[in-house]
Amino acid sequence: MTESVWTQPITKVEPDKVAVRGYRIDELMGQTPFSHVVFLVLKGNLPTEAEGRVMDAILVSSIDHGGTPPSALAARTVASGGAPLTTAIAAGVMTVNRYHGGAIEGCMRVLHEAVHRQREQGCDALTAARSLVAEFRERRERIPGFGHRIHTHDPRAAKLFAIAAEEGIAGAHVDMGYAIQQVMTDILGKTLPMNVDGAIAALLCEMAFPPEMGNGIFAIARTVGLTAHVFDEIVNQRPMRRISPTAQAYDGPEERELPG
Amino acid sequence: MTESVWTQPITKVEPDKVAVRGYRIDELMGQTPFSHVVFLVLKGNLPTEAEGRVMDAILVSSIDHGGTPPSALAARTVASGGAPLTTAIAAGVMTVNRYHGGAIEGCMRVLHEAVHRQREQGCDALTAARSLVAEFRERRERIPGFGHRIHTHDPRAAKLFAIAAEEGIAGAHVDMGYAIQQVMTDILGKTLPMNVDGAIAALLCEMAFPPEMGNGIFAIARTVGLTAHVFDEIVNQRPMRRISPTAQAYDGPEERELPG
């Protein structure tokens, strides 16, 4: 039976040569930071220095969030049944979906739509934000990327916006995020700030990532934390234990300063 | 029903504060490269600049290897059934196990054991390597981390060793890798070089990672490539197609130079 050849545009492998998106991996190694190569592999082109720094900060921002997110709990639970490290990590990765991490994709769609309207209608950001917020309220839907069950002013969101501003990455989508925040705050009478998912969404929009990749970028970052959690579960916890999602505490090092 | 509190040492989450291994994430962002934070989250301490550069190169080296590895094929196959992005990525992650990526862990165990013997017996690396290679040959087992089905001189392995040497990271485990390579070459009458798994193994040993984390570090890097493959499958390929593991070609950009 003959088969037609299928193609992929990501990596070329030849004897003694591996090149991602046209760049030899051995030339990238030691010269281009991993987070920039992540950008390259996902998008097809190297980031600018500014984009690279923003991408790096996005990945750091999502690297872990302790033992309570469902991805960490699923991964630890699978490990407690005796599955190997990568099986348990995978269980965590598949937990990242519509409700867990999914606000990034959802918020990217909202920002795209709102900026599209702003441009179509030649109006300002606040006007576009108002009409879109009104529609969400009519449908009784929450706008993804705003508010958080734990954090009222998420320091990770603030830092992402600060870095984006420093690097000149912030544009219409970041402005629209602030406009929606303003509209929501006016309506609710209290601040409903963008959370870290919203901030990531705005910056991924600015760097022209497609919304469908939102969960992928979150999963890449969180795989690191999941690996640490699964390793801890296998090494330090007993099999088949009952893993409470609430009766948890942190017992790692005290808060410490970054070395100068 | 009361539950006893369980603890994890990775991330502390409080309202408006998230700290990994004691460092606030918002302080790490924009200042400490993602690959260094990967090291931090996995090991519990920040890397030195030298360790950070080696870790970064390890992650870049494993980021993708085209469409033929079983992890990429499993991920694309699951996507072709209609599963969402993260489910398909997870299928790729769980394919990383004893035979796929697992040579890192296997080679780390070999290097640990050989260096341990060298120290116990006060002998030189070649002597320890000879006794260990003899045992593998008697059991008719391959030593993991040497040779490759595609690459005879893997440029990624060579570059990892070069960076490790530059950074002063190479020590007894790298020496032992070379010693085993020498012994194998003498026996076979042709070079059987360390492959990229072997090189990663040697460097992870030098940085005191436990062998059990080998698959995890490989999975973290490869999740990036898997995300690109699954996204490509969902966007550019038709559902339920027959994905040949061999009738493949690369159709991305031509080889290009890194910008100065």
Place this chain on the structure above:
Amino acid sequence: MTESVWTQPITKVEPDKVAVRGYRIDELMGQTPFSHVVFLVLKGNLPTEAEGRVMDAILVSSIDHGGTPPSALAARTVASGGAPLTTAIAAGVMTVNRYHGGAIEGCMRVLHEAVHRQREQGCDALTAARSLVAEFRERRERIPGFGHRIHTHDPRAAKLFAIAAEEGIAGAHVDMGYAIQQVMTDILGKTLPMNVDGAIAALLCEMAFPPEMGNGIFAIARTVGLTAHVFDEIVNQRPMRRISPTAQAYDGPEERELPG
């Protein structure tokens, strides 16, 4: 930290007692066939003898389809990386989604909608089928559950309808399936028969299963075949082999008669 109690309606476990949907498992064992208990666990009530026989035949019909479906290929590929039996089976289960097995759910929705219209409008099945087929053709969508890439007259579909007729289970949804088949055949000038997914869909509708459970029932049956495939892969195939989706053959026993 106090937690509110959550509840599930499936299984009650007390010391020395396990009861599913109210029936003690040890009383079901040896008396109620497994396929009937599958019906019970999924639906909450025991099937009639007729429903039980139909459910049993549905499960048998979907138990395996050789080495070419993406679920079998994903499961074997994950196994070839060295993952344990259940990890590889799981990779097959997650491949069952919109395009693989998903026609059951899709066809159930079509049949529900068409029967709903028939009842709303007081028309006959053919009239309702014609309006629904016209809409699909206008949207250039295929109606799920009709036609097959390999089988023109799927013997499994025919047998399911025969058993349903014998058992008096066939009703409005089966009739609607035939009506749609008739309309499609008139339009295309050749028979486009219901396939096994369509037949399962019609019978699950008759037994009042929700469409969302379609993939679940298919997955339950196919887990059996996946287990056999993964076991075969682990025991009889070499690791990291390239698993062609097309260059396959069957080497099991010749066709044989069921014992009288």
Place this chain on the structure above:
Amino acid sequence: MTESVWTQPITKVEPDKVAVRGYRIDELMGQTPFSHVVFLVLKGNLPTEAEGRVMDAILVSSIDHGGTPPSALAARTVASGGAPLTTAIAAGVMTVNRYHGGAIEGCMRVLHEAVHRQREQGCDALTAARSLVAEFRERRERIPGFGHRIHTHDPRAAKLFAIAAEEGIAGAHVDMGYAIQQVMTDILGKTLPMNVDGAIAALLCEMAFPPEMGNGIFAIARTVGLTAHVFDEIVNQRPMRRISPTAQAYDGPEERELPG
């Protein structure tokens, strides 16, 4: 590129014909119970009526165990992140491993080894059991398949042994199970009965299943319960809820009698 053909011995698929292990599926449907076809697909031959009834009872015995097993918790947790039905079921399947369900395989190995010794040494079951128990105690290991954290006299185990006795399936491996139980009870001064895993193990040994298939058979049965749990989670619970492994209750139907 030419590929060598690979073979599988499970299912032959031709246009309008599907046969498992040599038997046409459409002939099996409606005639051979699903549990017997499970036996056929896994083992390669149809069961006797006695074996079929035992296999059916084994599958019913393991169909669900409420919301506390790690497989149910992992599946529900993945579902709560927004993953589709089959992804969440898969997470449950992969949780079945060494510590969860794995006692079946472990106990099968113990019974095989003990019966092997009995035959080699021409001794009685109690003598072989004593030497094997002594070795486990010396290594401070638990013998898998004995005792349970909830049930002291598991009614499922008792029923399995009763059915096996009725059907004339019980032989040397069941006897050895009782012998080990006797030895353990003598040592501990209180009964340490075989649990349901141990009973399944003994019966699978009698029917000549390989130990490596233990987790597969358990996973096949439990996939049913997992499907019900995931469906309940998606339909009746809110996303991203914190799923306590302990603060649970059953709210299904009261205990009821099987209809005559």
